[in-house]
Amino acid sequence: MFATLKRAIRGETRDSGEENVTSRSMIVATLHQLKTEHELLSVRVPGCANTASSAILGVKEDQGCYYLDELNQRTTHKAFLSKRKAIINCRLQGMEVRIPCRLIKAGSDGGIALYKISIPNRIIRIQRREYFRLRLNAGLVVPVSVPHLEGRCAAGQAFDLSAGGVGAFIDTRDVPSRGQILTGVSIALPQSPAFKANIEVRFARADEVHHSLRIGGR
Template identity: 25%
Template sequence: MNNQELENWHDYEVESRREIVALLRQIGEKHQLIRMLVKGEADVCVTSILEVDPDTNTMVLDRSIDRSQNDRIVAAGEVRCETSLDKIRILFTADELRPTQFEGRDALRADIPATLIRLQRREYYRMETPVSNPVRAIIPLPPELAISTGASSAVFPLHDISCGGIAILDNKLQLDTTIGADFPNCRIELPEIGPVTVTLQVRNSLDITLLNNKSNRRLGLRFIDISRGGMAGVQRYITKLERERNARLAGLA
């Protein structure tokens, strides 16, 4: 989990203090393990919530069995945490970590997070689209590009698709990367399903250097005002991709 992911998922942010406290308590009561990323994936501690105390605005976390790792956690002051609750992924940040005692043993105390991410829907579940049968997104170009290229729109291959949006590859760096920019009247051609017309909104952008040193850009785009029929088409296509992937995995098993 990184800042890019958190930006992608800000729409699933929970800000209600009562709801945050309730979720954290359920995680603790169900003894759900929590991955605490001290320095990303290179330094991970598995912990659990021992207590949530809204009166002091703090929660108590189990400490690492590695003393030096505990020192690093306290020194970091703020760490990313991820866990799940009833198959729903939960992401939050633990701030102001400090040593404490809980029921006679060493533990860690942190402030209750002001917000957390709850990925409760399938929208965040992304399926990569096949390279062998690429999905095309036809997106109108801005007027200045349309004049210079003589084309009113351009074709972009999809990198992945979810029920919330798509990621495309913009290898010619043609599109606006401003967060919140809208591209109306886009057409996504789903193989064996048909075209879906929708407004796409920029949520994130990532410049990539390929192995051949060529540059590429991946744009994360959210569906805006997608029709019920369009969403049904997207869901059918994702189901189709899942079946094909499962068939491949079964063949390899």
């Protein structure tokens, strides 16, 4: 599987290295994953000594924004309102992720502060996992077929691939549970025979914007 993927897709071979991600769909997918997996975010405001924690409450791709929960440090909260920019550092599926923040506006819900943040044009991912990760070239379509998803066959295409996992949009309304095993998943790489693998679901959610299931597995 690793050799087939490596031949078909351009990837990064270093165990650790920065990758600038500018694909909007991949940036939005990352934000959705951070929200779905309830990842803890470390937020630092320039000029502020204290680092605060937060989490993503929701992503509104059609509005070009997402929402952050209240920062747990009052000094950082005040600095964020003043500077209106910050850097988020977090981990996602074995990678470090760095996200620049631009505050659109701050509000509150039930007395708890929340922040409307512009979806950035670029994020940085730092490879620190054992698997060779492969970046899909622009315009490259990698069909994915799931023969047994809640008793039905479903198909879609990958947006992220590594030797240890896959992220894909699947055309279905069925949402599998985390930890569920999808058997016989077929991935068709350009100029290579399709291969099959059993995929353990790590996250899955209905994507209203793309009218499909956003799924990640290993």
